[in-house]
Amino acid sequence: MAVNNSLARQDQSMKLSVYLQNDAVKKQINQVVGGKNGTRFISSIVSAVQSTPALQECTSPSIVNAALLGEALNLSPSPQLGQFYMVPFDNKKKGCKEAQFQLGYKGYIQLAIRSGYYKKLNVLAIKEGELVRYDPLDEEVEVNLIDDDILREEAPTMGYFAMFEYENGFRKTLYWSKKKMLAHAEKYSFAFYKNGGARSLELLEQGKIPEKDMWKYSSFWFKDFDGMALKTMLRQLISKWGIMSIDLQNAIDKDMAVIHEDGKTDYVDAVKAEDDGVVSDQELQEVQEDQPAAPGTQQPDPKGIEASFFG
Template sequence: MNEMQTKPQKMPFSLAITTKGYNEMISRSIRDPKDVKRFVAAITSAVAVNPALQDCDPATILSGALLGNSLGLSPSPQLGQYYLVPYWNKKKGCNDAQFQLGYKGYVQLALRSGYYKHLNVIAVKAGEMVRFDPLTEDVDFRMIEDEEEREKAATVGYLATFEYLNGFRKTIYWSKEKMLTHADKYSPAFSKDAQTVRGKGGNTYRKVSFADYEAGNYPKQDEWMYSSFWYKNFDAMAFKTMLRQLISKWGIMSIELQTAFEQDTVVNEDYMEPADALTPAPVELPEPELVHQMPADAPADAEEVVNLNDL
């Protein structure tokens, strides 16, 4: 009986989205038939190129995609406006897809609100930040002009700034070390320093420090331990963190941006930090994790990897 009950969750999304119930759900949210066709084609394509999403409950994929559509954002991973990210739902015993706003989505929604004249976030390279006064927010920044040289230079921090149409400006700067500490604190899948982790079967594994990971100093068969986007695309996650810090504390948020902000969190309390940590307040905001399931090549007992120091 249990096996029969899980079959609908295994139905390919390309088939599930054609069923009557799903069609009715889409039609209630998207009125124009042409827009419906574009939406179905876009989300089906996004799922087709992501094997991890194909294993998710189709209803959660559709729910996240409809939220993204209501915000006027594209599901294309290449655009980076939002993502449908798999995570393991222990209560349901299956993978669910969770809506996650990308940093480019934050930029799109903020600029679209009509309050912002300018909004930007960049990686600061070695030698570029001459001086930053956090009190006056005066910045003495000298960008490396040669693009190739700048690309090769080490990232030492992140700078985010906005300007309202009325002229009000706000700028914040974080060193890379501060960003690493933030990621280590709020992302269960990321480790700033080397550590030993243990799977539910009792086997132990050794994760290298992030510095060693960046340098490629780790066994390639252990790649499954570094599936977090903080490993795969640290700068993109750092950009998102900076924008969340900047906008949540000092920015004006439209209804759309507030909605995206509230939904940009994973509800799996067994894995993620408490939801109240996302409340806009004068505290550091945790970042929603972008990768929540173990890759297919992970050891069988590695699904519940935890820090031995927490045991």
């Protein structure tokens, strides 16, 4: 099985190299990127593919189109920055793996700030013992934050708070308990729901999941629950009450979608749960795998691709 995976990744890496040298693809990239930025763009794609073994098995068009959307929005694909991700998804309908474009919560913040409407924008996890009072009617929140940053980071999360204030003074706030966020994740993420949801997350946090079963919990709701919760808070707040720029509307519309050459989107993770008919529109998978590529996997050569593309 490991040998087969290695060969599959090698084959896809070669396909990506060939795909990037196609004249139509070069034209498509130049229309979005253009000029000297083309070298940086190609390098970012190659780097993402090299660092994410599962991404090496995705179709080349889905990788490039996801990256092009991020580039058009002037967002970075770096996992460290967390603005957007190219996420491998197993599209069983097509019998292949495709890369989804997924907006990170820091991408929401970037796009909202650039619109020029927001004087203040904030989202944070509320730790145990910090919330004094929240009045949803008047949207007033009172908290007593833990002063010690290290102690605060180690404290369990009990809820999530988000707010924005326009330049004209209009202000909106939102608070969800962690219990409400867990219910939201179980309703809208099939990957989270089908693998035990809140109970499995609790076991993961306690280190009680056997190493051999860890592959089941690659959803971001398991890997980075707080990060997904912060994204959800911003999406709930801005999409319902915020002013959205064209870029932000475009990002939200294409969030968690596979983007095709004609610009159309395919939400391949909208699948039906067998038990109770829950429909998922947020099934998330691992973006960055910790382990290196399988031995013998041939990676695309960034310099070779760039020389062919821009030579």
